[in-house]
Structure formats: C-alpha cells, structure tokens
Amino acid sequence: MKLATIGVGNAGSKIVDRMLEFESRTDRNLCRHVHAINTARTDLAKPDYIPEERRVLIGDTNQKAKGHGVGGDVEVGAEVAKADLDEIRRAFDDVEIHTVDAILVVAGLGGGSGSGGGPVVIDALQEMYDEPVYALGVLPGEYEGGRPALNAARSLQSFVSKVDNFIGFDNDAWRAREQTIEEGYEQMNRELAARLVTLLAAGETDDSDVAENAMDSSDIIRTLNTGGISSIGYAATQVEESSEGLLDRWSSDSQRVNRDDGSQATKIKGLVRRAVNSRLTLPGEVSSADRALAVISGPPSEFSRKGIESARQWLEQEADTVEVLVGDDPRESSPRLSAAVLLSNVTEAPRIDEIQNQAVDAQEKIAEQEAVREEQINDLITDDNNDLDPVV
Ligand code: GDP
Structure with missing residues (x-):
C-alpha cells in the first residue's frame, strides 16, 4: 500500500x-x-x-x-x-x-x-x-x-x-x-x-501479481473497511543460514532446495500464531474481531504455500470469522521473516472501558472543583467577620 x-x-x-x-x-x-x-x-x-x-x-x-x-x-x-x-x-x-x-x-x-x-x-x-x-x-x-x-x-x-x-x-x-x-x-x-x-x-510495489500469494493494497483496504477500532499483532524471526554459511536467498535457484515442506509451513503458521498471541498494539479479545489479515514478510525463499493455508485456517478459528486473508510480501534482502496480523474491528478492548471510567471520574471531579472554586477563593481572601474592604 x-x-x-x-x-x-x-x-x-x-x-x-x-x-x-x-x-x-x-x-x-x-x-x-x-x-x-x-x-x-x-x-x-x-x-x-x-x-x-x-x-x-x-x-x-x-x-x-x-x-x-x-x-x-x-x-x-x-x-x-x-x-x-x-x-x-x-x-x-x-x-x-x-x-x-x-x-x-x-x-x-x-x-x-x-x-x-x-x-x-x-x-x-x-x-x-x-x-x-x-x-x-x-x-x-x-x-x-x-x-x-x-x-x-x-x-x-x-x-x-x-x-x-x-x-x-x-x-x-x-x-x-x-x-x-x-x-x-x-x-x-x-x-x-x-x-x-x-x-x-505489503503490496506497495504494485507488481503483486508476480507472486501467487502476494498481499495487495486492496486486501488491506477491504479488511479495514469494517470501520471501528483495530489492533495489530507482530512476530519476527531471523532467517536461518544454510549449511554453507550463506543465507538461502543468495544461492541460485538450481542450488536452492525446495524448502516448501512441512517444517517451513510449520514455521509460517507458528509465526502467525505468535503474532496473534503477542502483546497487541491494543490488547483485546481476538475472537471479537470482524475481519483479520496477516502479512508474511521476508525473503521469498522462506515462503510456504502450505504455511499460508494452515495459518489462514488457524486464524479463521482464532478470530472466529471467515473473513481472513493471509498473504506474503517479498523482501528479497531481509534478514528476518515476520508476520504482522491486523485484527479489524475488535469490539472487546478492556482498556477502552477503563479509560472511559477514569474519564467520567475526572469529568465529575473537574465539575465539582469548578462549582466550588469561586466560593473557596472568596472564603480565602475574606476575613472572618468581613470587616475589610478591597482597595479599588
Ligand atoms: P500534543 O502534542 O498536545 O498532541 O500532546 P503529546 O503528543 O505530547 O501527548 C499526547 C499523549 O500522547 C500523551 O498523553 C501520551 O499518552 C502520548 N505520548 C506522548 N509522546 C509519546 C510518544 O513518543 N510515544 C507514545 N507512544 N505516546 C506518546
């Protein structure tokens, strides 16, 4: 975007x-x-x-x-x-x-x-x-x-x-x-x-159709379309070095082993799960979200179609909605694989209730203080028997 x-x-x-x-x-x-x-x-x-x-x-x-x-x-x-x-x-x-x-x-x-x-x-x-x-x-x-x-x-x-x-x-x-x-x-x-x-x-470069599971800006806009209040979860991991000591992404295609296997899929799903269970930007009840979207960002050699599919299934259950999108955002030179999860329109966020309660108390206190302020100032500057007069 x-x-x-x-x-x-x-x-x-x-x-x-x-x-x-x-x-x-x-x-x-x-x-x-x-x-x-x-x-x-x-x-x-x-x-x-x-x-x-x-x-x-x-x-x-x-x-x-x-x-x-x-x-x-x-x-x-x-x-x-x-x-x-x-x-x-x-x-x-x-x-x-x-x-x-x-x-x-x-x-x-x-x-x-x-x-x-x-x-x-x-x-x-x-x-x-x-x-x-x-x-x-x-x-x-x-x-x-x-x-x-x-x-x-x-x-x-x-x-x-x-x-x-x-x-x-x-x-x-x-x-x-x-x-x-x-x-x-x-x-x-x-x-x-x-x-x-x-x-x-994600989808910032407009050539997202080159990659099969690439996230598009329209996916993000669609997820945010709900209105309301949203929260983001995030997790990242370093990309592992290959046995030659080189990062996988530097090896040529012919050398690159097909790593779209179980372990890579597990890694992607695990990352999305960690992101959702991490401290959210605004802590809230994940299952109260209306829609969810996860962006897997990192070197494409780390991506896994199976991983994306199982992450999507997991997120669908967790957020209790069928409106779930999971896609990737290729970053060829990134040393990290990360997952950012958007939970759109989270309707249960306890901190908002707390702030409202604190705000109502504050508003009452301010009103009380305003009501008695004039009287208190007057009491303070006036002598007990009101014998004194102001100069002008
Ligand atoms: P403003 O310039 O009048 O809008 O006031 P500030 O932006 O300085 O502060 C507004 C509120 O933002 C504060 O009450 C804090 O809760 C929060 N705040 C201020 N600075 C920061 C910051 O750098 N990071 C974060 N996360 N919160 C901040």
Whole structure:
C-alpha cells in the first residue's frame, strides 16, 4: 500500500518519524507523502526524517497557543486547527493523491494538539479526498491521570466516527516499568513503527501479481473497511543460514532446495500464531474481531504455500470469522521473516472501558472543583467577620 501519512501533535509526529526510519532501514517505500502538524514550534523541530518543508506550525497567531503548544487542552487544540484550516488545506494541496491508496493520521489522544486537532484534520481530508482515511491513535497510560484519560475518551469518539478505521495503541500495555517515560516512548514508537510499516507496506510495489500469494493494497483496504477500532499483532524471526554459511536467498535457484515442506509451513503458521498471541498494539479479545489479515514478510525463499493455508485456517478459528486473508510480501534482502496480523474491528478492548471510567471520574471531579472554586477563593481572601474592604 502507498500512504500519505500525517502526524498531528508531538506523539503523532514522533511516531511518523519512526515509521520513516523503519522504512529506510528496511528498504521499504510506504509513506509517499508525510506531514507533521503541531502547535508547538519546539516539538516541530524534533523529527529526524520528516523534511523541514513538510512541518506545519498552526496556531502561532492564536493568543492561547502562540507557537508554544496548547498545554494539553483538547478544546484549544481543536479551536486552533479550525482557525488554521486554510493553512492545513494548503499544505495538503501538494499531495498527489493519485499516487497513494489511503491516508493515515497519527496522534496521541491524551494531549491537546493531536487529540483536538486530529479530528479537524480528518474532516478536512475526508472532504478533500475520496481515498480512505485511517487513524492511528495512542491511548494514554493510566499513570498519566484523569485529564489525559478525559481527553482520550472524548477524542476517541470523534476519531472513530470520522475515520474509515482506527488502529489503537495502548501506552499502558507497552510501558516498561524500569524505563524513564522518554526512553519508554522511544522504544514503543519503534515497536509500533515496525508493526505499522510491516503491515501496511505489503503490496506497495504494485507488481503483486508476480507472486501467487502476494498481499495487495486492496486486501488491506477491504479488511479495514469494517470501520471501528483495530489492533495489530507482530512476530519476527531471523532467517536461518544454510549449511554453507550463506543465507538461502543468495544461492541460485538450481542450488536452492525446495524448502516448501512441512517444517517451513510449520514455521509460517507458528509465526502467525505468535503474532496473534503477542502483546497487541491494543490488547483485546481476538475472537471479537470482524475481519483479520496477516502479512508474511521476508525473503521469498522462506515462503510456504502450505504455511499460508494452515495459518489462514488457524486464524479463521482464532478470530472466529471467515473473513481472513493471509498473504506474503517479498523482501528479497531481509534478514528476518515476520508476520504482522491486523485484527479489524475488535469490539472487546478492556482498556477502552477503563479509560472511559477514569474519564467520567475526572469529568465529575473537574465539575465539582469548578462549582466550588469561586466560593473557596472568596472564603480565602475574606476575613472572618468581613470587616475589610478591597482597595479599588
Ligand atoms: P500534543 O502534542 O498536545 O498532541 O500532546 P503529546 O503528543 O505530547 O501527548 C499526547 C499523549 O500522547 C500523551 O498523553 C501520551 O499518552 C502520548 N505520548 C506522548 N509522546 C509519546 C510518544 O513518543 N510515544 C507514545 N507512544 N505516546 C506518546
């Protein structure tokens, strides 16, 4: 698939940057267009791979933002993006939409710029283009507290209702206790980028009909057509060296033994099984998925038709749906064989219920505090018998 990828806010831009890094490291070419949109000038300076001319600062003339961000205020994030909609639309004008199959908007839902601005950007894209618009949304960890949970729970409703499919990533599930938050984010972003790019880059070259079981971009679009919230599983293994110490893929066809035997099939099926049983980007009940798709990526000498067939049967049972596609994505020079599994429209994801509960509590607390704030300030600055008067 060929994508136009847009990071909104800080987390969104960092994740898109890691996607570009993974692409260049693995010789893929998924993101044909990229943009980073943010309200904070300093955050826009951070990416290593997003070209300077593709970074769009919004809200710099807004009194509440002034180029310094929106301080986690989702309302201000949305307001600023709406006010600068012309600038956002102008940035998209140079997207040669006929060169892409779909658009992906990436944002963290716990903050202000991505959480509030993301849905505004999505509206603009849906109006401008007929191509499907997907989102990758990061859910805040429980440890972040009530405000991010409230932002995320509200913003999730906007995102999911506006996009053609929403892929979730749960910071809570991916947090490693022994790391600092920044180190943790860095690792999560790399893990997430590997999953997204391995999955979505399948069929990127348009010559997929050369390989019998090759995954096509239309297969991915069809799987994501369900709408709702989706999750990705992933597993990878090093490609074994042959007895001569050379990688199999370097031997000529005549030398290459036909390895499409039981062991290779078992390896492919095992990899898909590991991917599904691994930590999903958004943990959820696999059997609640509407559709599933698995991409086997690596050197073609490692592929196995039997393996693909048995992986498909296994996945059909596991996800409890007949809408299952398994295909491969040849990467001749890859030292790894990997499986990325998309579970589309997963309807049971406990973390979303938790965030909603945390958000309702936070909303109540905020309302209570607002109700008594004036009174408390008054009590504090007024003497006991109200003998004193203000100066002016
Ligand atoms: P924004 O710039 O106002 O959209 O806010 P941020 O993107 O900085 O933060 C929004 C939310 O995204 C936070 O509440 C975190 O949950 C999450 N977040 C921030 N940075 C990262 C990151 O690098 N990786 C991941 N996975 N999550 C992040």
